[in-house]
Amino acid sequence: MLPRIDPTRSEPIYAQLMKEIKYSIATGMIGAGEPLPSVRQMAVQLRINPNTVARAYRELEREGVVVTIRGKGVYVSDAPRSSDKGRALADVKHALDSILVEAFHTGISADEVREALEQRIKNLKSARAK
Amino acid sequence: MLPRIDPTRSEPIYAQLMKEIKYSIATGMIGAGEPLPSVRQMAVQLRINPNTVARAYRELEREGVVVTIRGKGVYVSDAPRSSDKGRALADVKHALDSILVEAFHTGISADEVREALEQRIKNLKSARAK
Amino acid sequence: MLPRIDPTRSEPIYAQLMKEIKYSIATGMIGAGEPLPSVRQMAVQLRINPNTVARAYRELEREGVVVTIRGKGVYVSDAPRSSDKGRALADVKHALDSILVEAFHTGISADEVREALEQRIKNLKSARAK
């Protein structure tokens, strides 16, 4: 697993790392129950501070994506995340609204957004198939 | 026009305001060539700092969404935004990726995301029809 | 507001601070909507690192106890915490079990625990009355 981190982006590094890890889990690159690289190892690989990695891992644990076992390491949670699906769907809709408004102002049509969505879904699924 | 601002959200207030204004333009609540409320007026209405409103207007001008006419005010741009459509589409795809990964981790299916997208497109169009 | 922190205790400082702040809110020493001391101010008062205070504030926000307003400060949440009451009650019962087992092994009777509970409830309420 080698997440790509861009320290120049405005998005916090720990948040970028969280996304990358979630992506890896979504595509099946890391399976449920499998260990994540240790905090120190990940920090060295990404050339970032161990505290930053620890923060990402801590937040992921809070979200129920991973579990940490004391003295052993951090593992992908086997139980699916227990979260409020209604709230999650509302978040998705809110995010879609932002995309659509932005699309309107850059001359992107609704059809193009639909097409882009299909493409990204396909992309994610094909990554999972491997 | 009465944008809703939530100062407790982590998104900067000026960015929230930008989004609201863009939304108003996308739905046609404000038409091309029409004026925006003055900085002071907007600041008083929203109970926020005038500097914050000014910043939102400035960024919107930078994006080509509005134009400032010195001594008169800020107007919705007539010309479509001059921007790199390719880059904009890439941004949309990136945002869609984030949504899909988040959806996966909260148990939302691709179909549900598709459905949500259709709903939001419809919603936006119906607002424009009024 | 002057929380008491003991850095020699095994409980993390940030957790101690969280407890103290929650106590202050429970007794009404700080009311809903009122601001907490700034991170820097609190850090100086308690002779601890600002990062440690920030961590406590961040976790309190996550719990819905406080809200932070960008560029202004951290405020006691007016809306009551939205949390799973069933789960909270289960936690309370679990904690009571621990107390009872510990009491048994130190020769403390159930009646003495009951009495202690009444005393603490009274203490909390009288602090609130002030």
Add this chain to the structure above:
Amino acid sequence: MLPRIDPTRSEPIYAQLMKEIKYSIATGMIGAGEPLPSVRQMAVQLRINPNTVARAYRELEREGVVVTIRGKGVYVSDAPRSSDKGRALADVKHALDSILVEAFHTGISADEVREALEQRIKNLKSARAK
């Protein structure tokens, strides 16, 4: 005796094991003078490191809950634990304070805490009656 251990909880495993053993003694599942399973046996059953079991036994001996007889094994102490009851009561009160403050912030009333306490006392006693 089959203590339930959860390695993902933040409470150290050895502490969880101590609690479970104390619980078993409090309910009479293991009587005074009776032997505990050997370190190895316990470690195999619980799928944990023998060092961890040894640590739990060591701490329990320090607390006077069990006694080790060299070459024979570990036994539940006959004599009641010699400890500072005043200090123990203070600990209980401190723990109750934490519970009450937490209860306040999750909308649990004092009455509900009282009720929960009665329930747990009853539960513990009924287990002892068997």
Add this chain to the structure above:
DNA sequence: GTGGTCTAGACCACT
């Protein structure tokens, strides 16, 4: 002024 993030480096508890 406010909080947020990141780094470097230390120390500790647990397995």
Add this chain to the structure above:
DNA sequence: GTGGTCTAGACCACC
């Protein structure tokens, strides 16, 4: 070995 906490000090974005 693992993660968790804390400090000191820097830089940034926002209001």
